[in-house]
Amino acid sequence: MPFTIATWNINSVRLRMPLVQQFLERYRPDVLCLQETKCQDDQFPASAFRKLGYEHMAIHGQKGYHGVATVALRPLELVEKREFCRMGDSRHLSVAVNAGGRRLLLHNFYVPAGGDEPDPIINPKFRHKLDFLTEMHALRAEHDDVSGSILVGDLNIAPLETDVWSHKQLLKVVSHTPVETEGLERLRHEGGWVDLMRQHIPPEEKLFTWWSYRAKDWDVSDRGRRLDHVWASPNLSPSLNRIEVLREARGWDRPSDHVPVIAGFDFD
DNA sequence: ATGGTTGCTAGGCAA
Numbered sequence: 533m534p535f536t537i538a539t540w541n542i543n544s545v546r547l548r549m550p551l552v553q554q555f556l557e558r559y560r561p562d563v564l565c566l567q568e569t570k571c572q573d574d575q576f577p578a579s580a581f582r583k584l585g586y587e588h589m590a591i592h593g594q595k596g597y598h599g600v601a602t603v604a605l606r607p608l609e610l611v612e613k614r615e616f617c618r619m620g621d622s623r624h625l626s627v628a629v630n631a632g633g634r635r636l637l638l639h640n641f642y643v644p645a646g647g648d649e650p651d652p653i654i655n656p657k658f659r660h661k662l663d664f665l666t667e668m669h670a671l672r673a674e675h676d677d678v679s680g681s682i683l684v685g686d687l688n689i690a691p692l693e694t695d696v697w698s699h700k701q702l703l704k705v706v707s708h709t710p711v712e713t714e715g716l717e718r719l720r721h722e723g724g725w726v727d728l729m730r731q732h733i734p735p736e737e738k739l740f741t742w743w744s745y746r747a748k749d750w751d752v753s754d755r756g757r758r759l760d761h762v763w764a765s766p767n768l769s770p771s772l773n774r775i776e777v778l779r780e781a782r783g784w785d786r787p788s789d790h791v792p793v794i795a796g797f798d799f800d
Numbered sequence: 801a802t803g804g805t806t807g808c809t810a811g812g813c814a815a
Contacts, residue, residue: 543806543807543815544806544808547807547808568807568815570807570808571808596807596808596809596813596814597808597813597814597815645814645815647814647815657814688815744804744805744815745805745806745815746803746804746805746806747804747805748804786806789805789806789815
């Protein structure tokens with residue numbers, strides 16, 4: 533029984549609904565997790581999703597900033613909208629879906645970017661990012677015979693050397709500093725999560741999901757980073773049959789700076 | 801060496 537889930541930092545869902553529509557019509561993932569929706573819940577383009585067949589939605593938005601939403605072709609059960617760091621930010625949403633006789637717990641995350649200066653003493657945004665990661669440590673990849681967990685989203689950290697265009701040049705750049713990369717890997721191991729993108733694509737291979745708007749030619753310079761992730765509990769990883777990073781989406785008209793990542797499973 | 805771009809919304813702030 534096939535099951536596909538996609539994650540995409542959309543950088544304003546209202547502005548980019550035409551691209552989302554194009555994506556959903558072409559790829560038809562069972563579930564799409566969006567980050568940086570940048571609108572309040574009553575402004576979320578729910579009817580446009582409904583017309584596309586995505587009738588089931590869980591949204592956790594806020595005015596102007598952040599915001600996550602999970603939309604699906606099949607029923608979703610809202611599990612939690614968790615607040616991190618007592619900031620009042622909308623950065624997490626979890627739902628449950630049934631797939632191949634299993635109950636899947638799906639976490640959708642938008643981790644703080646952390647500002648420019650990688651020093652928690654002088655930069656409160658970086659402090660917030662580190663605190664957010666610390667709070668995420670409580671999140672375990674819950675699973676048993678009939679259930680599993682998937683965690684997706686923009687984690688704003690590129691953990692491996694091959695997750696950035698230049699490991700050396702980015703060591704002091706927020707998203708690839710050792711305190712972040714080691715912190716993310718530690719939290720993934722302690723939570724019992726498997727990095728599905730790197731299970732499918734060898735860690736030796738460069739892999740990016742984000743390219744800055746500021747580059748003259750993002751495709752030619754290719755100064756990307758892997759900021760978006762798909763993790764799962766270990767009982768789901770043998771069922772993974774596909775990971776696709778939709779690089780071409782960065783070249784679409786008025787694109788997001790992130791591209792969709794699609795994970796395909798075949799559950800028995 | 802330190803811009804460069806984009807989105808939210810109406811002047812910066814965040815990314």
